[in-house]
Amino acid sequence: MIALVEPGPELQPEHIARYSRQLMLPGFGEDAQRRLRAARVLVIGAGGLGSALVPVLAGSGVSTIGIIDDDAVELSNLHRQLSHGVADVGRPKTDSLADTVRAIDPAVAVMRHAERATAANLPGILAGYDLLVDGSDNFPTRYLADDAARLAGKPLVWGSILRFQGQVGVSVPEAGFRDLFPVPPAPDEVLSCELGGVLPSLCTAIGSFMATEVIKLVTGVGEPLVGRVLFYDALTARTREIPFARADDAPSVTGLVDYDLFCGIAGDDLPVLSAAELLRRLRDGRPMRLLDVREPHEVAQRRIPGAETLPLGTLEDGTDPVAAGPGEPLVVYCEKDPRSRRAVRALRARGIDALYLAGGIRAFAAVGGETLEGDRA
CATH class of the missing domain: 3.40.250.10 (Rhodanese-like domain)
Known part of the structure; x- marks a missing residue:
């Protein structure tokens, strides 16, 4: 596997001490750590998945982390969004998550984008990063992230959670989320965590899987989830994989669209x-x-x-x-x-x-x- 990011500057003694437990991993070493320290990762969502995976990225040594989220912390978030606390209720999630990263490593640069990811703003924001991570909770944003990453020629790590089950995958221009789900589900068939609930430990489990895929892509270590999606059932503690590929007749992505309309959310003419x-x-x-x-x-x-x-x-x-x-x-x-x-x-x-x-x-x-x-x- 080819590493996504070129190595950054030589590690200083404090870096070697901080990352000693991963530097000793077979096939990892200082070269991989230097790649992490040069990496720029953009994350959509500072909720259940984002608040789980961003601290892992910070702890692993990713030097620059961007966070896109326009929401504020609520009391109902705290059972699963463990990077936020009672004192953060009412604060922007981007600010709260940035404080969590700062407590882990003040040297990590956190770029806060306190706005909703849209077809208008995401391409410009993504231009400053090496890869995209989607921890959103809705289909319009998932399709937007997949298309934006594909058009930018950058990989996307995505995850989703609901009730007791989660999914993780990696999208590349050759095959991605849109190829796995070419047609969005009907709006009436879609549950969110707000409607269906979610097991709190599922957030940390899937968030950790997602962070691991980011580390693998950046460093070139291991085999990323390209062309296959991982399903995890927390109730049975079982995982399974489903391989997929881009269909020969799949339409090309040539630009971004109205994703609410694409997913049938907008334009329903409800009063x-x-x-x-x-x-x-x-x-x-x-x-x-x-x-x-x-x-x-x-x-x-x-x-x-x-x-x-x-x-x-x-x-x-x-x-x-x-x-x-x-x-x-x-x-x-x-x-x-x-x-x-x-x-x-x-x-x-x-x-x-x-x-x-x-x-x-x-x-x-x-x-x-x-x-x-x-x-x-």
């Missing part, structure tokens, strides 16, 4: 209400019914006053909310808005008019809307 408009209508005293489709433990933490509750799973099983009165719109919300969109789609299929709150309760709170928290809820 929507902005958080600012909801706040204005509530302040004007206009008649309105609010339906919270989150789980009871989420509602207990924070809710919008006067909202009814009906968990999404119960609603999709056939239970409908109480019929709204004349001129009384039904506004559905969740934490962000994936579940509320699913709920509105299900309700409208049954002939019930409803619209969803864009950005969910987070967006409503961000524009100054009143929420009841904890015991007050």
Whole structure:
């Protein structure tokens, strides 16, 4: 295997002391360590996977780590995103993760990109790095990362987790994520960690697998997961591999596209209400019914006053909310808005008019809307 990165400067005595346990590995040595110290790695996501793999990269000696994430730390993150703590709640995840890296090795340069990875910004950011790592939690970003890396001629290490299972793979221009999953799943069939949950130890397991693939690519040691994907089932402690290749008739990637539209998330024409408009209508005293489709433990933490509750799973099983009165719109919300969109789609299929709150309760709170928290809820 050809190493991705050329060796950097000679190691100093403190480097030899710090990395002594990996310098003694067969086939590793100072040459591999110098390659790591010259490597520039860009990571999408500072959540479950990113917060697990970034500290490993820092500890191994990667000199420059970029982190793309526009989210803030929440209490519900802490059971699995172990690079963040209670004191970090409310902080940008990029800042919290950068502090974790600094505590491991202050010499590691952390480039914080506190924004969402998009087709507009990712190519420019990626230009400054040797390879890309995708630890995102949604299909649009996974396809974006695969296409952007392929167009840049750079390898991509990707991972995904849900409930008790995880996957890891390496994409190169010859074969990648898009070849394994040429057609995205229907939006209604996709669960996220927010909807389906995740075992916390799965994050560290898959994150470690991903970090290992990065080290192998950078140093040229071992055999990376190119043309094969690794599946891990935490409940049975079993792994399996599935080989794959690029189909002869696979279309070439010639540019980046609208990935929300590609994955069927955008353009569904569901009626929507902005958080600012909801706040204005509530302040004007206009008649309105609010339906919270989150789980009871989420509602207990924070809710919008006067909202009814009906968990999404119960609603999709056939239970409908109480019929709204004349001129009384039904506004559905969740934490962000994936579940509320699913709920509105299900309700409208049954002939019930409803619209969803864009950005969910987070967006409503961000524009100054009143929420009841904890015991007050």
